[in-house]
Amino acid sequence: MRGRRVGHRLATMATTPRLQRPHVEAGLALIAIAVCVMVVAWWPLAAAGQPEPATRSIVRRPGWTAQQAIASPHAIQAAVVSTSHAYAISNTTVAQYDRSSGRLMATGTAVDALHLNSGFFFDGKIYCAHSNYPAEPPESDIRVFDPTTGQLSLVHRFQNPPGSLVWCVQRNGNWWCCFAWYRAENARTVVIEFAESDFVHELRRFTFPESVVADWDGMSASGGIWDGDTLLVSHHHFPVLYRLAVPDTGTELEFVEALTCPFPGQGIAADPLTGGLVGIDRAARRIIFAERERDPTISLPCRPTPRSDRPRGRRLHRPREAASGAAT
Numbered sequence: 001m002r003g004r005r006v007g008h009r010l011a012t013m014a015t016t017p018r019l020q021r022p023h024v025e026a027g028l029a030l031i032a033i034a035v036c037v038m039v040v041a042w043w044p045l046a047a048a049g050q051p052e053p054a055t056r057s058i059v060r061r062p063g064w065t066a067q068q069a070i071a072s073p074h075a076i077q078a079a080v081v082s083t084s085h086a087y088a089i090s091n092t093t094v095a096q097y098d099r100s101s102g103r104l105m106a107t108g109t110a111v112d113a114l115h116l117n118s119g120f121f122f123d124g125k126i127y128c129a130h131s132n133y134p135a136e137p138p139e140s141d142i143r144v145f146d147p148t149t150g151q152l153s154l155v156h157r158f159q160n161p162p163g164s165l166v167w168c169v170q171r172n173g174n175w176w177c178c179f180a181w182y183r184a185e186n187a188r189t190v191v192i193e194f195a196e197s198d199f200v201h202e203l204r205r206f207t208f209p210e211s212v213v214a215d216w217d218g219m220s221a222s223g224g225i226w227d228g229d230t231l232l233v234s235h236h237h238f239p240v241l242y243r244l245a246v247p248d249t250g251t252e253l254e255f256v257e258a259l260t261c262p263f264p265g266q267g268i269a270a271d272p273l274t275g276g277l278v279g280i281d282r283a284a285r286r287i288i289f290a291e292r293e294r295d296p297t298i299s300l301p302c303r304p305t306p307r308s309d310r311p312r313g314r315r316l317h318r319p320r321e322a323a324s325g326a327a328t
Contacts, residue, residue: 058215063241063259064277064290070102072287075280078223078267079287080119080126085147086287087126088280089116089267094126094145094152097287099273108145108152116143118167118223118267128152129177131164140165140179142199156199162190167224167267173197176231180220187213189220191231191253208233209255212242223267223279230256234279237265262288 072088074095080087085105086097092113096105117129125144132139140161145152158165163179170176174193181188187207195203208221212233219236226232231244231253243256261268263279271278276291 058211058240058242058258060240060258060260062293064261065293066262066288067274067276067291068289069281069284070097070099070287071285072097072104073285074107075285075287076266076282077116077280078118078269079278079280080121080269081271081273081278081287081289082121083273086278086289087119087145088287089119089128091115094119094128096147096150106147106150108150110143110152110154112154113143113152115164117165119145119269120167120169120225121269121272122170124148127155127168127170129165129168131161131166133164138164138179142168158199162192162205163188166220166222168199169225171226174203175199176224176226178221178224178233180222182220183218186216186218186220189213191221191224204251206246206251206253208253209244211255212244215240215242215258219265222265225268225270225277227270232259232268232277234261234263234268235265237282239264241268260293262290 070086072095074088074090074093076090078089084099086099088095093107093109095107097103098105115131115133117131119126119128125146128143128145130141130143138161141157142155143152144155161179163181166178166180168175168177174195176191176193178191190205190207192205193203195201216235221233222236223234224231233242233244239261241259241261243259244253245256247254264281266280266282268277268279271289274291276289279288280286281288
């Protein structure tokens with residue numbers, strides 16, 4: 001009798017999971033369906049919150065291509081170059097390198113340096129835009145690095161600046177300074193022209209085109225230089241340069257074109273030796289030298305050979321095998 005009870009109990013234990021398995025599978029199926037519904041409902045909201053990739057709506061034309069590079073742990077914010085030296089700029093330091101060998105020559109910093117943004121070579125010195133970003137309210141000033149002494153010194157502090165200073169360049173005796181804003185306020189970014197060779201007498205200011213601001217991916221104009229009569233403005237983290245023109249009337253810069261470049265954002269400068277540009281690859285910690293790339297859509301005019309330069313004498317015929325298409 002006892003043996004029958006034990007056998008019956010064992011049989012019940014063995015069959016119970018089989019009886020419950022369909023219910024478990026049905027429960028798991030319901031959970032899976034619920035999860036799928038939640039994902040489908042959440043996905044459009046998540047996608048709507050993601051920034052659009054830069055240059056999706058602006059077509060880029062061929063601009064500049066990389067030619068050489070110098071490795072530098074200071075290549076974080078910008079690069080500047082002279083005919084003999086290259087300079088990498090980090091948040092707090094300007095590092096000087098021999099242009100030919102890439103050897104580190106000197107570094108300069110200041111105890112109160114917080115956020116250097118770019119550099120501009122002028123009168124043998126490097127004028128650096130500096131701010132307290134991301135602290136608020138924004139504070140901005142100009143620091144100058146002297147290669148002969150290795151000193152980084154404060155030369156001007158802006159009173160109530162209209163943003164965080166990101167770059168300053170000179171043209172025709174006037175300084176042009178860009179004060180940036182970010183995220184929802186990046187449309188407040190402005191470029192100001194100061195007259196009389198100082199940073200006090202404001203002459204005029206300009207905002208950026210809406211199409212360019214929308215392409216900034218929530219950031220701002222990290223670098224800028226003059227290229228002829230137009231400005232070349234770099235992105236914060238995408239390899240694109242925006243060519244902008246100063247309008248005859250109005251206060252908004254005019255978009256001319258977007259160009260390719262090997263710099264994933266940050267500060268840029270002109271190369272006086274090659275006529276190209278210099279910038280950085282922040283992720284790779286490198287100073288990048290770039291030269292202009294010819295636009296293949298633009299055909300260069302062909303100059304006809306002068307009659308006096310044309311070969312004279314009997315006309316030469318192609319070899320028979322070449323004429324027949326044989327390999328040469």
